[in-house]
Amino acid sequence: MTNIIDVDTLTRKFGDLTALDGVSLSVGAREIFGFLGPNGAGKSTTIKILATLLKPTAGRATLAGYDVATQPNEVRQSIGLVFQDPSLDVRLTADENLKFHAMLYDVPADVYRTRADSLLRMVDLVDRRTSQVMTYSGGMKRRLEIARGLLHHPKVLFLDEPTLGLDVQTRNAIWSHVKRLRDDVGTTVFMTTHYMDEAENCDRIAIIDHGRIQAIDTPAALKQQIGGDTIIVSGDAALAEDLGAKYDLTPHAAAGQLHFQVAGGAAFVPRLMADFGGRITSVQIKQPSLEDVFLKLTGHAIRGEEGSSLDLMRQGIQLWRGQGGRR
Amino acid sequence: MKGLKVTYAIWLREFLAFSREKARIFAMVGQPFFYLAILGRGITSGMSFTSTGSVTYSQFMYPGVIGLSMLFTSIFSAMSIIWDREFGFLKEVLVAPVPRWSVAIGKSFGGATVAMTQAVILIVIAPLAGIWPGPVMIVEIIALAFLISFATTSLGVVIASRMSSMQGFQVVMNFLVLPLYFLSGAMFPMSKTPFWMRSLMAVDPLTYGVDGLRNVVFAHIVSPSGGRGIPLTVIARQSGLLQHSLGVDVAVTLLAAVLLAMAGVWSFNKAQAA
Numbered sequence: 145m146t147n148i149i150d151v152d153t154l155t156r157k158f159g160d161l162t163a164l165d166g167v168s169l170s171v172g173a174r175e176i177f178g179f180l181g182p183n184g185a186g187k188s189t190t191i192k193i194l195a196t197l198l199k200p201t202a203g204r205a206t207l208a209g210y211d212v213a214t215q216p217n218e219v220r221q222s223i224g225l226v227f228q229d230p231s232l233d234v235r236l237t238a239d240e241n242l243k244f245h246a247m248l249y250d251v252p253a254d255v256y257r258t259r260a261d262s263l264l265r266m267v268d269l270v271d272r273r274t275s276q277v278m279t280y281s282g283g284m285k286r287r288l289e290i291a292r293g294l295l296h297h298p299k300v301l302f303l304d305e306p307t308l309g310l311d312v313q314t315r316n317a318i319w320s321h322v323k324r325l326r327d328d329v330g331t332t333v334f335m336t337t338h339y340m341d342e343a344e345n346c347d348r349i350a351i352i353d354h355g356r357i358q359a360i361d362t363p364a365a366l367k368q369q370i371g372g373d374t375i376i377v378s379g380d381a382a383l384a385e386d387l388g389a390k391y392d393l394t395p396h397a398a399a400g401q402l403h404f405q406v407a408g409g410a411a412f413v414p415r416l417m418a419d420f421g422g423r424i425t426s427v428q429i430k431q432p433s434l435e436d437v438f439l440k441l442t443g444h445a446i447r448g449e450e451g452s453s454l455d456l457m458r459q460g461i462q463l464w465r466g467q468g469g470r471r
Numbered sequence: 472m473k474g475l476k477v478t479y480a481i482w483l484r485e486f487l488a489f490s491r492e493k494a495r496i497f498a499m500v501g502q503p504f505f506y507l508a509i510l511g512r513g514i515t516s517g518m519s520f521t522s523t524g525s526v527t528y529s530q531f532m533y534p535g536v537i538g539l540s541m542l543f544t545s546i547f548s549a550m551s552i553i554w555d556r557e558f559g560f561l562k563e564v565l566v567a568p569v570p571r572w573s574v575a576i577g578k579s580f581g582g583a584t585v586a587m588t589q590a591v592i593l594i595v596i597a598p599l600a601g602i603w604p605g606p607v608m609i610v611e612i613i614a615l616a617f618l619i620s621f622a623t624t625s626l627g628v629v630i631a632s633r634m635s636s637m638q639g640f641q642v643v644m645n646f647l648v649l650p651l652y653f654l655s656g657a658m659f660p661m662s663k664t665p666f667w668m669r670s671l672m673a674v675d676p677l678t679y680g681v682d683g684l685r686n687v688v689f690a691h692i693v694s695p696s697g698g699r700g701i702p703l704t705v706i707a708r709q710s711g712l713l714q715h716s717l718g719v720d721v722a723v724t725l726l727a728a729v730l731l732a733m734a735g736v737w738s739f740n741k742a743q744a745a
Contacts, residue, residue, distance in 0.1 A: 195566055220568035231559035233484065235491040240484075247480035248567035250473065276491065292563075 148173045148299060148332050149194065154203035156189050156355075163189045165355040166203070171300075171334060171348075174326055178346030179336040180434065186355040187336035188228070191304050194334070195225055208299045221249065224293030224301045224331075228308060230285050234278035238269055238288050241277060242295055249296035256295070263291040267321060283314030290321060294329065301325065303335035307342060319345055340434040349434070351441055358441040363434060370432035370440060373409030375416070376401050379424040390419060474573035481564075481574050485548065485581025499544065499589050506536045507599040526707055530692065533593075533600035534684035535657025537612065538677055540589045541620040542655075546648050548582030549627020552742070553634050565742070575628055575739035579732055582624030583617050590616040602688060611687040615724070619680035622728035628735035632742040655681045662711025676727035683720030685713055 149171035156164040164186045171177045179187045192198035194205055196216035204211065210218040232241050239260065246256040264270045267287035277285060286306065293301055303322070307315040319342070325331045335346070343349050344363050351358040351366070359366060377383070378401045387395055387402065395404040406412045409429040416427065489495065511529035555561040564574055590613055597604050604612065630643055654668070655677035661669055672678050689703035689712075707713040715723075 197566060217568045220566060225562075225566055227559060227562055229559045231561075231563040233488060233555075233560045234558065235488045236484070240487060244480055244484050245563070245567075247483075248477060248564070248569050250476070250568075 146173060147171060148175075149177075149205070149207050149334065151190075151194070151205045152203055154190070154193060154205055155201050156186075156193060156198065157201045163355050164193075164200075167352070167355070167357055168203075169350055169357060169360055171332060173299075173332055174330050176322065176326055176333045176345070176347045177335070178343045178349040179334070179352060180338065180340070180343045180349050180438070181336075181352035182338055185352045187338075187352060188304060189355075190352075191225075191302050191334070191336060194219075195223060195302055196220055221296070222299045224296065224298035226286070226289045226293045226301070226303045226306055228305045230289060232277045232285060232289060232292075234280075235276060237276055238264065238273045238280075241288065242292055245292045245295050251296050259295055259297075260291075263294055266324065267291045268317075283310050283317070286310060286314070286318065287321070290318065294325065294331065297329070298331065300332045300334055303333060305336055305338070307337070307339065315342070340438070343434050351438060353438075353442045359437070366434065366437045367432040370405075370436050372405045372407040373412075373432065374403055374405055374430040374436075375409055375412065376403050376428040376430060377416070377424050378402070378426050379420070383420070383423055387420070474570050477567075477569040477573040478577040478580065481577025482581045482584065485551070485578065486584055488551070489548075489581075489585045495547075496588075499540075500592055503536060503540060503589070503593050503596060504599070506539070507533065507596060511536075511600055526689070526703055526710075526712060527601055529600040530602055530688070530703070531660070531685075531712060532658060533597065533602055534688050535655070535681050536600075537590065537593050537616055537684050538619060538655055538657045538681040539652055540593060541586050541616050541680070542623050542648060542652055542677060544586040544589050545582045545620040545623035546627040546643070548585050549578060549624050549631045550637075550640055550643075552578065552628065552631035552739075553637055553640065556635065557637065561742070571740045571742075572736040575625075575632075575736045576732060578628050578739075579621050579625045579735060582627065583621040586620035586624070587613065587617060590620075602692065604688075605691060608687060608691040612684060615680065615683050615687060615721070618721070618724050618728050619677070619684075622676060622680070622724060622731050625728065625731035625735040629731065629738040632735070632738040651675055651677050654678065656714070657681050660710075660712050661714055676723065676731075679715065679720045679723035679727070682714050683717055683724060686715075686717040686720060689713065690717075 147170040149169075151167055151169045154164055154167045155162065167186070167190060179190065181187050189198065193200050194207055194212055196212050196219050199213055204213070206212065207219050208222040210222065212219050233244070236244070242260045242263075243256065245251075246253075246260075251259070261270075264273050267290060269284060269288055269291070272280070272284070277288065280288065290301075290303070290306070306322075307318055310318070322333055322335075323345070326333060337343055346363065348360060348362050349366060350360040359369075377387075384395050384397060384402055387393070387404070391404075391406075393404050393406075395402040397403075409431070413427055413429060417424070507529065511532050514532070515528040552561065555564070565571075594604055594609055594612060630647070634640070634643075654672045654675040656672055657677075661672050661678070664672065685707070686704060689707050692703040704713065
């Protein structure tokens with residue numbers, strides 16, 4: 145499989161702060177690639193570099209064969225971007241926003257018309273296409289942005305937190321669009337998220353923390369690293385000791401329940417019931433989540449990590465912007 | 472050529488977006504009325520403008536009001552860059568595979584075009600100032616007004632490209648736009664001001680735009696009391712209401728427009744998305 149994105153030891157510093165610390169990764173064509181990490185981990189910085197909005201301090205990245213630092217126009221023509229914050233002109237209609245995009249990206253007028261029709265149909269906005277965008281809901285705006293990002297048939301679509309602040313229904317709708325895109329149009333999707341359940345939808349995930357890649361693999365393979373399912377039982381007082389002796393494990397108690405890991409949870413439960421049936425009042429099998437993977441890899445949960453160092457980094461970025469550094 | 476197509480796209484968007492802003496259009500129609508009907512009449516009756524021969528204050532001020540409207544409308548148009556930055560739309564433009572100069576020039580043309588709607592309104596209500604424009608005068612006013620607003624929109628682009636929030640807009644209005652306007656000779660003749668003020672007025676590019684408009688307007692009014700049909704231009708020049716010839720005015724305004732457009736391109740080249 146040929147790679148459409150190749151990133152080689154990319155580093156980006158903002159003053160003393162290292163936002164990206166030697167990031168290397170490859171994304172294959174037609175892949176849905178997820179970039180998972182807490183706020184300030186370096187996700188947006190990576191996207192900005194790949195989208196030519198920011199120059200790397202060191203390292204190299206190519207997209208569709210073009211160097212992002214030295215061939216920005218070729219890269220820009222090859223990508224579509226959907227930002228965290230909306231970037232539509234709300235005074236214009238959906239059609240006008242798309243038309244403007246087509247003009248910027250040199251899409252011929254007749255091609256534009258057929259594409260706009262099918263894209264608006266895809267994001268279910270056909271009957272609102274002549275309404276001013278200011279009358280749209282947040283989810284509609286996001287869908288329109290996705291349609292717009294695809295109008296020039298980009299090889300790679302970047303989605304920076306595409307479902308941030310959207311309701312579950314809209315999130316699901318956007319995901320079905322993203323998958324259809326890959327299947328119908330053959331677009332590679334590079335997305336960032338800090339929603340664990342969302343990352344499950346990706347073909348592969350890179351977990352990033354403090355500017356470093358912690359792991360890159362399929363969601364299933366990452367979860368296998370955890371080493372089995374978690375069993376949660378409750379029962380009588382001596383249960384912990386007896387379970388430990390019987391299966392050679394050390395359950396730990398939390399909120400009146402016992403937690404322990406076993407290799408195959410579904411096959412283990414019948415055994416457990418045969419051995420301790422009368423003494424157990426409830427059993428739960430919890431399959432490992434990406435949350436657990438993240439916890440294991442980084443030593444902290446993905447949320448509640450908005451500590452002072454991250455705020456400092458954001459301030460550093462603000463400062464740097466204020467000084468008017470190029471891009 | 473790709474760049475010009477982008478310039479056209481930016482221009483089109485600027486004008487479309489403007490056409491949706493009903494409040495702004497309403498203000499645009501209303502404001503010149505206040506200047507001509509209230510301020511012009513008020514000052515005329517409040518002070519004697521008789522020493523200048525047969526030019527009424529309203530006639531004197533009318534080109535100044537055009538200058539004022541071009542300046543304000545254009546600066547406001549250029550400030551849409553800040554608006555676009557705050558609402559994210561600027562990113563859409565900045566990540567597109569387009570040359571930045573074409574965007575900056577498109578902004579300047581867009582701002583100038585929006586200002587032209589204001590110029591047309593002002594021409595329509597010119598009789599309020601005692602001026603009855605003929606076809607030649609209308610064409611000349613439009614041409615000069617376009618040049619002025621292209622220059623001032625470009626000036627706005629220079630500033631707005633580097634500004635990150637609307638809060639700075641007040642500062643720009645107070646310390647740049649108002650001095651530019653007051654020192655342009657729009658409201659009072661330059662010849663009677665103290666030397667320091669006259670020097671500042673001489674370097675204000677808007678001075679030449681307003682003076683040029685005055686040349687155009689006065690040339691088409693024949694003074695009834697001036698005896699044997701002498702154009703107002705002659706009387707106005709004698710009494711110091713006109714400073715330069717139309718040629719000088721046009722040349723300086725054109726130069727300002729070109730230089731400011733270049734500065735706008737340079738500044739927008741350094742603009743950041745957020």
